[in-house]
Amino acid sequence: MISPTIKIAPSRFPNEISEIEVIRDLSKCINCGTCAKVCPFGVHERKTGYNRVSKPLSYFCIGSSCEDKPFYCVNHCPRKALSLDISSEYRTIGDYRWTRDLIIGTWKQAETGIPLKGRRYEIGNSGGGFDRISFNFPENEGNRGNNSQLTTHKLEDTDISTEIDLNKREGTKISIRVPFYGGGMSFGSISLSVMLAKAKAARAWGTFTCTGEGGYPEALEEYDDNVITQVATGLFGVMEDTIQRVKIVELKYAQGAKPGLGGHLLGDKVTPEVARMREAISGSSLFSPFPFHSVYSVEDHKKHLDWIKELNPDAIVSVKVSTPTDVDMVAVGSYYAGANIIHLDGGYGGTGAAPDIAKKNIAMPIEYAIPKVHEFLKQEGIRDTMTIIASGGIRTAHDALKAIALGADGVVIGTAELVALGCVRCGNCESGRGCPRGIATTDPELSEAVNVVWGAQRLINLYAAWQGEIVDVLKRFGMMSIKELVGRYDCLIENCEITQD
Amino acid sequence: MPKKYNVEVTLTPPRYIPIGKFEIERGEDCINCGRCAIVCIYEVHKRQDEDLRCMAEPVAYRCKGCFCCIQECPRAALSIKENEEYSRLGDSYWTPEIISTNWYQAETGKIPVSGAGYRGPFSGEGFDSMWTDMSEIVRPTRDGIHGREYISTAVDVGRKLPAIKFDSQGLIASPIPPTLNIPVPIIFDRLPFGGFENVYEAMAKAASYLGTFMIVDAEEWFKGVGRKEMGDGRMAKGERSHLIPYITQPTLHGFDVDWIKTCKMVELEYDEVVLSAINEVKRINPKTIISVRVPFGDNVEELVEELTYAGVEVIHLYADLNGQTFGKSLFIKDMTQNVHRHLVEHKIRDEVTLIVSGGIAMAEHVAKVILCGADLTAIDLPLLFALECRYCKECREVLSCPVELKDVNPQWGTQRIINIIGAWRNQLLEILGAMGLREVRRLRGEVRRAIFFDDIEKETFDNVFVWGGVIR
Numbered sequence: 001m002i003s004p005t006i007k008i009a010p011s012r013f014p015n016e017i018s019e020i021e022v023i024r025d026l027s028k029c030i031n032c033g034t035c036a037k038v039c040p041f042g043v044h045e046r047k048t049g050y051n052r053v054s055k056p057l058s059y060f061c062i063g064s065s066c067e068d069k070p071f072y073c074v075n076h077c078p079r080k081a082l083s084l085d086i087s088s089e090y091r092t093i094g095d096y097r098w099t100r101d102l103i104i105g106t107w108k109q110a111e112t113g114i115p116l117k118g119r120r121y122e123i124g125n126s127g128g129g130f131d132r133i134s135f136n137f138p139e140n141e142g143n144r145g146n147n148s149q150l151t152t153h154k155l156e157d158t159d160i161s162t163e164i165d166l167n168k169r170e171g172t173k174i175s176i177r178v179p180f181y182g183g184g185m186s187f188g189s190i191s192l193s194v195m196l197a198k199a200k201a202a203r204a205w206g207t208f209t210c211t212g213e214g215g216y217p218e219a220l221e222e223y224d225d226n227v228i229t230q231v232a233t234g235l236f237g238v239m240e241d242t243i244q245r246v247k248i249v250e251l252k253y254a255q256g257a258k259p260g261l262g263g264h265l266l267g268d269k270v271t272p273e274v275a276r277m278r279e280a281i282s283g284s285s286l287f288s289p290f291p292f293h294s295v296y297s298v299e300d301h302k303k304h305l306d307w308i309k310e311l312n313p314d315a316i317v318s319v320k321v322s323t324p325t326d327v328d329m330v331a332v333g334s335y336y337a338g339a340n341i342i343h344l345d346g347g348y349g350g351t352g353a354a355p356d357i358a359k360k361n362i363a364m365p366i367e368y369a370i371p372k373v374h375e376f377l378k379q380e381g382i383r384d385t386m387t388i389i390a391s392g393g394i395r396t397a398h399d400a401l402k403a404i405a406l407g408a409d410g411v412v413i414g415t416a417e418l419v420a421l422g423c424v425r426c427g428n429c430e431s432g433r434g435c436p437r438g439i440a441t442t443d444p445e446l447s448e449a450v451n452v453v454w455g456a457q458r459l460i461n462l463y464a465a466w467q468g469e470i471v472d473v474l475k476r477f478g479m480m481s482i483k484e485l486v487g488r489y490d491c492l493i494e495n496c497e498i499t500q501d
Numbered sequence: 502m503p504k505k506y507n508v509e510v511t512l513t514p515p516r517y518i519p520i521g522k523f524e525i526e527r528g529e530d531c532i533n534c535g536r537c538a539i540v541c542i543y544e545v546h547k548r549q550d551e552d553l554r555c556m557a558e559p560v561a562y563r564c565k566g567c568f569c570c571i572q573e574c575p576r577a578a579l580s581i582k583e584n585e586e587y588s589r590l591g592d593s594y595w596t597p598e599i600i601s602t603n604w605y606q607a608e609t610g611k612i613p614v615s616g617a618g619y620r621g622p623f624s625g626e627g628f629d630s631m632w633t634d635m636s637e638i639v640r641p642t643r644d645g646i647h648g649r650e651y652i653s654t655a656v657d658v659g660r661k662l663p664a665i666k667f668d669s670q671g672l673i674a675s676p677i678p679p680t681l682n683i684p685v686p687i688i689f690d691r692l693p694f695g696g697f698e699n700v701y702e703a704m705a706k707a708a709s710y711l712g713t714f715m716i717v718d719a720e721e722w723f724k725g726v727g728r729k730e731m732g733d734g735r736m737a738k739g740e741r742s743h744l745i746p747y748i749t750q751p752t753l754h755g756f757d758v759d760w761i762k763t764c765k766m767v768e769l770e771y772d773e774v775v776l777s778a779i780n781e782v783k784r785i786n787p788k789t790i791i792s793v794r795v796p797f798g799d800n801v802e803e804l805v806e807e808l809t810y811a812g813v814e815v816i817h818l819y820a821d822l823n824g825q826t827f828g829k830s831l832f833i834k835d836m837t838q839n840v841h842r843h844l845v846e847h848k849i850r851d852e853v854t855l856i857v858s859g860g861i862a863m864a865e866h867v868a869k870v871i872l873c874g875a876d877l878t879a880i881d882l883p884l885l886f887a888l889e890c891r892y893c894k895e896c897r898e899v900l901s902c903p904v905e906l907k908d909v910n911p912q913w914g915t916q917r918i919i920n921i922i923g924a925w926r927n928q929l930l931e932i933l934g935a936m937g938l939r940e941v942r943r944l945r946g947e948v949r950r951a952i953f954f955d956d957i958e959k960e961t962f963d964n965v966f967v968w969g970g971v972i973r
């Protein structure tokens with residue numbers, strides 16, 4: 001299968017946030033233009049007709065690695081007016097989970113489609129979970145088989161498959177080309193353009209995106225084969241037709257960011273369009289109840305699944321749950337209720353607004369839940385018939401690979417997609433008019449910022465970079481398929497290094 | 502069913518310009534194009550009122566760090582950095598985030614909500630080394646927050662009988678000890694500083710509105726704030742009945758006697774003769790409940806056991822401001838568990854009420870310390886944060902307070918405290934609802950509904966890392 005085309009999709013902002021700031025001391029600069037002549041990356045420019053050199057375009061500067069280059073502008077400036085420093089923007093952006101390098105790295109990958117190498121683009125600074133785990137690569141990296149076997153051979157990228165099966169039970173077989181798909185973000189919490197961009201990228205990569213709880217906009221119809229429709233506790237926008245159109249139906253019991261709590265969509269975000277989709281009144285806050293008030297046991301749970309399978313016998317069903325102490329029992333219960341996928345959503349991720357107390361404290365992080373469920377399903381003898389999908393804090397291709405090595409079959413990504421579209425993780429998605437950067441908002445003016453074609457390209461690029469990195473890691477492990485990595489704890493090692501200040 | 506308890510919160514803006522997280526600077530290259538004023542939806546950028554051709558100084562405290570103006574400015578003239586005044590707030594325990602979210606809650610009465618996932622470290626010290634459980638499918642949850650189900654946050658303070666005896670006529674023969682029903686598991690503790698008249702008045706009014714109680718140093722109250730001025734003057738009778746005088750030695754304070762006669766609860770500092778002091782107070786007012794204030798120290802478990810056997814009704818265990826215990830420095834989360842477990846092992850847990858205080862900084866700490874075995878908590882600094890305190894401790898050095906705490910308007914302060922408790926209570930409901938509990942009393946000591954970092958880390962990764970090793 002041919003991979004989708006990667007096209008450079010630069011940031012839509014005139015000033016990209018850069019790590020390095022090139023400082024020109026205007027009291028010393030005599031506007032001789034030497035720097036503009038030496039720098040091959042176009043940082044300095046003296047526009048024709050202007051006496052003064054323009055403000056440096058720091059984003060293109062290669063930083064300290066330029067120091068020993070013959071063209072290092074700092075050395076060339078006759079008045080010693082130039083210097084390099086870490087930019088204050090770079091110092092300010094990011095947090096423990098999504099460090100400045102993870103955010104900027106995701107932006108770069110969404111721009112170029114090329115995986116970024118280096119620990120700082122692979123690991124965050126939270127000090128636990130995925131950030132405490134590294135890969136334990138074998139000595140004979142890149143070879144199939146081990147030294148004791150005579151059959152070792154060098155692997156090529158093309159030997160390696162990143163395809164996973166989403167249904168291991170009876171019924172429709174569905175596989176996706178990359179071991180990840182897009183998470184549920186509802187129309188209302190994000191704009192239609194973002195939804196469409198996600199759907200286009202999913203189609204290009206032969207994977208899925210999910211509607212979230214908020215209805216199925218007509219514009220998504222042409223992507224039916226790559227859309228998962230969500231049935232959540234509020235049943236907003238759920239209609240027989242939306243269930244019959246798709247290949248996968250996701251029953252959302254809980255979501256990691258607000259486990260045990262229903263969704264909120266504050267009144268400001270309920271525009272007439274959103275209200276129509278959700279069969280609600282615009283301007284009024286919408287609360288999804290928690291839990292499904294009709295489910296208090298596995299038997300009730302089964303009724304729900306039967307109802308969906310009755311409406312659409314060809315669909316496979318994913319059950320999305322968060323991660324309580326008995327998540328293993330929930331997974332087994334879902335299996336017996338007839339689910340094809342158990343989707344575990346850990347607390348540290350999530351895209352929409354959620355109470356801080358819930359995100360931080362309620363339910364266990366995904367890193368604990370995956371091996372717990374994986375082991376329990378193995379013990380019960382049903383691991384091979386159930387697909388485990390993990391989400392809630394998968395930031396990079398490396399997180400995805402670690403989740404798989406811990407026992408998942410694949411992952412769902414959410415925040416990483418938003419970051420690819422320009423999210424800075426400022427957390428203001430829900431206040432006032434919504435996301436100031438036009439991503440998590442339905443404000444007509446703000447949401448114009450994200451154009452569907454550009455957005456889709458950014459996501460296609462990000463997926464390409466992730467896929468490239470996954471292939472690379474599998475190759476180093478001597479694996480020909482991502483399926484070989486599932487539950488391979490021996491591929492992981494504890495890492496005690498601190499990555500950033 | 503009891504009347505629904507509801508905390509009425511009202512937007513109560515701060516008196517001073519708040520300390521924002523970011524600093525925004527506009528450099529010399531600005532051409533006053535006004536683009537920033539369009540892209541910033543938080544109104545940081547505006548034109549000067551006097552001269553519309555020029556941009557005004559950015560109103561930086563409103564900045565929410567979205568980077569839009571930084572990235573959109575055609576001259577790249579704007580820069581952003583973390584506000585140092587913000588990052589210097591508090592200390593490593595009372596972090597800038599804790600202080601500022603408490604300000605936010607006191608202003609709005611709302612639960613702090615944000616998008617795009619969690620931002621903090623994976624886990625941490627103290628309360629950050631545990632998570633709370635939730636229920637789904639196989640166990641139902643409750644929906645307390647939107648009022649669809651009633652979740653009670655009330656606790657009973659006092660001694661509870663292990664069993665009730667009946668006489669031959671079927672009437673209750675056991676003497677029933679007095680108990681106090683408090684609608685929130687939070688009482689107000691003595692303040693480490695900032696105990697100005699207006700502050701106390703605001704606290705007392707809020708306590709009375711909320712139906713909770715406030716511990717006051719009897720001596721300080723009597724002498725300083727003065728019962729003439731405060732107790733009998735500005736404070737209404739109802740508010741006075743929400744005070745818990747803290748008394749060191751009752752015999753020495755003749756002036757306390759009348760007061761004790763009217764108190765629902767009295768707190769005594771622990772010492773060897775505390776039992777006779779209890780008797781003395783009980784003689785003055787048999788109906789009052791007596792709490793013994795015991796520092797969390799080494800072997801406190803045995804002491805609590807002893808006091809419980811001796812019939813003490815309430816024990817208030819306190820740690821230092823940062824939740825560290827005295828003696829071997831442990832954290833209240835662990836010490837509370839030890840004490841609770843010890844009492845459970847001796848089958849006397851239900852006979853005594855445990856109040857735990859020291860380092861309760863956020864709503865989640867209330868839930869967590871109750872999970873570890875406390876019945877209720879007492880808070881101090883968050884009450885001052887409600888009144889805009891910046892925890893600079895200047896007032897301790899008798900320097901001037903940057904927010905003039907001593908001049909707060911008591912009405913304003915009352916509402917700010919009500920707001921913060923309202924927001925905390927709603928967060929407690931979130932935790933209880935997720936766990937499927939109908940009342941906070943059921944949360945006490947439910948350690949199996951908590952996930953402790955040390956345990957789960959071992960349980961999970963001992964298995965995972967058995968193959969690998971540790972690279973350092």
Ligand code: SF4
Pocket residue numbers: 022038039040041042043044060061062063066071072073074084
């Ligand atoms: S340091 Fe090098 S890359 Fe950076 S601006 Fe100067 S010449 Fe260009």
Ligand code: SF4
Pocket residue numbers: 418422423424425426427428429430434435436437438439440567616617
């Ligand atoms: S509001 Fe901030 S965190 Fe939310 S999507 Fe927009 S940029 Fe990202």
Ligand code: SF4
Pocket residue numbers: 527530531532533534535536537538556573574575576577578579
């Ligand atoms: S966008 Fe830049 S140049 Fe325009 S007014 Fe704002 S700071 Fe000045």
Ligand code: SF4
Pocket residue numbers: 436525540541542543544545546563564565566567568569570571581
């Ligand atoms: S960073 Fe965002 S919130 Fe802050 S001043 Fe600029 S546009 Fe406004």
